[in-house]
Amino acid sequence: MPRVIAMMNQKGGVGKTTSAVNLAAALAASGQRVCLIDLDPQAHMTLHVGLDPEAIECTVYDLFTDPTRSAAEAVVNVDERLDAIVSETDLAAAESELSQHSDRQRILAESFKSIEDRYDVVMIDCPPSLGVLTINALSMADEVLVPMQAHFLALQGVSKLLETVGLVCQSVNPGLEVTGIILCMHERHTNLAREVVEDLKTFFEESRGTDAPWRNCRVLEPPIRRNIKLAEAPSFGQTIFQYEPASHGATDYTALASFVIDGWNGT
Amino acid sequence: MPRVIAMMNQKGGVGKTTSAVNLAAALAASGQRVCLIDLDPQAHMTLHVGLDPEAIECTVYDLFTDPTRSAAEAVVNVDERLDAIVSETDLAAAESELSQHSDRQRILAESFKSIEDRYDVVMIDCPPSLGVLTINALSMADEVLVPMQAHFLALQGVSKLLETVGLVCQSVNPGLEVTGIILCMHERHTNLAREVVEDLKTFFEESRGTDAPWRNCRVLEPPIRRNIKLAEAPSFGQTIFQYEPASHGATDYTALASFVIDGWNGT
Numbered sequence: 001m002p003r004v005i006a007m008m009n010q011k012g013g014v015g016k017t018t019s020a021v022n023l024a025a026a027l028a029a030s031g032q033r034v035c036l037i038d039l040d041p042q043a044h045m046t047l048h049v050g051l052d053p054e055a056i057e058c059t060v061y062d063l064f065t066d067p068t069r070s071a072a073e074a075v076v077n078v079d080e081r082l083d084a085i086v087s088e089t090d091l092a093a094a095e096s097e098l099s100q101h102s103d104r105q106r107i108l109a110e111s112f113k114s115i116e117d118r119y120d121v122v123m124i125d126c127p128p129s130l131g132v133l134t135i136n137a138l139s140m141a142d143e144v145l146v147p148m149q150a151h152f153l154a155l156q157g158v159s160k161l162l163e164t165v166g167l168v169c170q171s172v173n174p175g176l177e178v179t180g181i182i183l184c185m186h187e188r189h190t191n192l193a194r195e196v197v198e199d200l201k202t203f204f205e206e207s208r209g210t211d212a213p214w215r216n217c218r219v220l221e222p223p224i225r226r227n228i229k230l231a232e233a234p235s236f237g238q239t240i241f242q243y244e245p246a247s248h249g250a251t252d253y254t255a256l257a258s259f260v261i262d263g264w265n266g267t
Numbered sequence: 268m269p270r271v272i273a274m275m276n277q278k279g280g281v282g283k284t285t286s287a288v289n290l291a292a293a294l295a296a297s298g299q300r301v302c303l304i305d306l307d308p309q310a311h312m313t314l315h316v317g318l319d320p321e322a323i324e325c326t327v328y329d330l331f332t333d334p335t336r337s338a339a340e341a342v343v344n345v346d347e348r349l350d351a352i353v354s355e356t357d358l359a360a361a362e363s364e365l366s367q368h369s370d371r372q373r374i375l376a377e378s379f380k381s382i383e384d385r386y387d388v389v390m391i392d393c394p395p396s397l398g399v400l401t402i403n404a405l406s407m408a409d410e411v412l413v414p415m416q417a418h419f420l421a422l423q424g425v426s427k428l429l430e431t432v433g434l435v436c437q438s439v440n441p442g443l444e445v446t447g448i449i450l451c452m453h454e455r456h457t458n459l460a461r462e463v464v465e466d467l468k469t470f471f472e473e474s475r476g477t478d479a480p481w482r483n484c485r486v487l488e489p490p491i492r493r494n495i496k497l498a499e500a501p502s503f504g505q506t507i508f509q510y511e512p513a514s515h516g517a518t519d520y521t522a523l524a525s526f527v528i529d530g531w532n533g534t
């Protein structure tokens with residue numbers, strides 16, 4: 001039974017794809033068997049790991065629309081202990097189609113059951129929206145990680161996000177927890193970043209001991225520093241470890257993976 | 268007859284709101300009478316200029332849903348020669364309601380007619396989507412400005428954007444042109460930024476003399492450098508000129524406004 005992580009934030013351009021790919025890669029490097037799933041019709045995760053959305057025969061779109069396809073057909077190996085199920089632009093059409101029916105939240109969860117025992121971790125890259133694709137990710141997930149930039153307007157989006165997670169908890173996935181905030185493109189020496197992080201930590205401390213799905217949520221460490229190598233890697237279809245293993249980006253995501261694993265082990 | 272600008276990019280977090288507010292403020296400072304319009308249910312533009320989306324009595328939501336309200340009731344003054352029509356979260360509900368009817372593209376244009384003579388420039392901050400709100404902006408606009416970060420994945424979004432502009436041109440607004448790319452959060456000394464800018468310039472040069480809506484599109488100058496002051500200003504409800512007039516952010520948007528005005532004057 002793998003641990004399923006939804007990398008989620010309805011705000012765009014906050015670091016979901018960069019974090020999904022590189023945290024997954026760091027976890028794989030540390031010995032975990034990981035499957036990445038691209039749930040974004042933009043298919044940036046797919047491009048990031050060097051695959052062509054239009055060239056892969058069986059994609060997550062097929063799993064949503066064709067019950068005769070199996071998750072096993074969709075899996076592509078991208079690195080040692082790292083597999084991926086890719087997206088394609090047609091997934092956008094599936095999203096509007098699916099959102100017209102109310103019982104389509106568990107399609108991905110059901111489809112993935114047939115191969116889940118192959119993995120220790122499943123990492124789902126979500127689109128920048130709170131629609132049926134993200135709801136499928138939340139319905140299947142054990143935990144939610146929220147990448148964000150420590151900016152003022154980013155805080156606005158967090159409450160809306162938590163509200164959505166709360167609704168999914170009540171309706172289809174009572175065990176779901178928001179376990180971590182990933183600080184992306186972080187400028188730790190600025191007053192703004194310090195104040196936003198302070199606000200976040202205070203908010204989560206005040207929810208300890210409640211029954212909120214974010215009661216155990218921490219600001220994960222280390223923050224991921226701004227590093228141009230992280231922005232270059234996708235243009236080569238590589239993870240940061242394949243592209244520039246000595247970079248700050250690689251160091252930060254490796255340290256983040258250790259922090260996450262320690263959290264799972266209760267250390 | 269004001270010049271109407273749609274500040275547009277369906278990708279999230281690329282600098283639309285920051286650019287809409289600060290370019291509008293720079294234009295106002297240079298003597299233009301400017302009206303900002305917040306078309307995003309997130310209402311970040313509204314917050315950025317120090318207004319409370321839930322406290323303003325007549326918002327853009329009312330203009331979309333209540334034909335008895337006039338644009339004049341919605342206008343709020345925020346600075347010298349700078350007015351705003353604000354958004355509110357209910358606008359999200361209006362968006363899904365409106366998108367179910369096919370003839371709702373010109374609601375904003377029709378509503379604004381009654382006050383257009385008060386202004387030289389109208390600056391519309393678009394949401395990160397290609398839905399009916401953005402289509403309303405494109406139906407009313409004379410020109411489209413596209414803020415983006417010079418990153419690999421950002422290029423992917425540009426072709427989709429241009430396709431949408433093309434469709435609006437054909438159907439409701441033949442005069443519409445994409446006139447400029449605004450480079451936001453720019454790191455000019457990186458290879459990645461240089462290569463992406465090169466790609467953009469080549470693409471636009473090859474479209475000169477065609478009838479594409481982007482045939483006269485330029486990469487505007489200067490690029491807007493990453494500057495924490497630009498991210499801090501919204502938390503104080505201020506434009507960069509009110510918050511930190513000596514900052515690089517202020518300097519860059521002032522220079523950008525001059526470049527844009529020179530373009531209008533053909534100089």
Ligand SMILES: Nc1ncnc2c1ncn2[C@@H]1O[C@H](COP(=O)(O)OP(=O)(O)OP(=O)(O)O)[C@@H](O)[C@H]1O
Nearest residue numbers: 012013014015016017018128185225226227231418
């Ligand atoms: N730490 C970082 N340093 C530098 N650039 C980064 C960093 N993290 C992400 N980026 C770049 O910022 C941009 C946005 O990141 P990313 O695509 O991961 O965000 P996203 O939340 O998945 O966006 P979307 O909402 O479009 O799916 C990308 O161009 C990416 O390469």
Ligand SMILES: Nc1ncnc2c1ncn2[C@@H]1O[C@H](COP(=O)(O)OP(=O)(O)OP(=O)(O)O)[C@@H](O)[C@H]1O
Nearest residue numbers: 151279280281282283284285395452492493494498
């Ligand atoms: N040049 C810059 N330097 C530093 N921070 C910036 C700069 N431009 C924008 N930002 C910050 O980056 C974040 C995203 O910018 P902004 O909100 O303008 O993007 P947007 O395209 O309007 O986003 P959305 O798609 O959510 O509407 C904000 O926190 C903003 O303060």
Ligand SMILES: [Mg+2]
Nearest residue numbers: 016017040044
């Ligand atoms: Mg993404």
Ligand SMILES: [Mg+2]
Nearest residue numbers: 283284307311
């Ligand atoms: Mg915005």
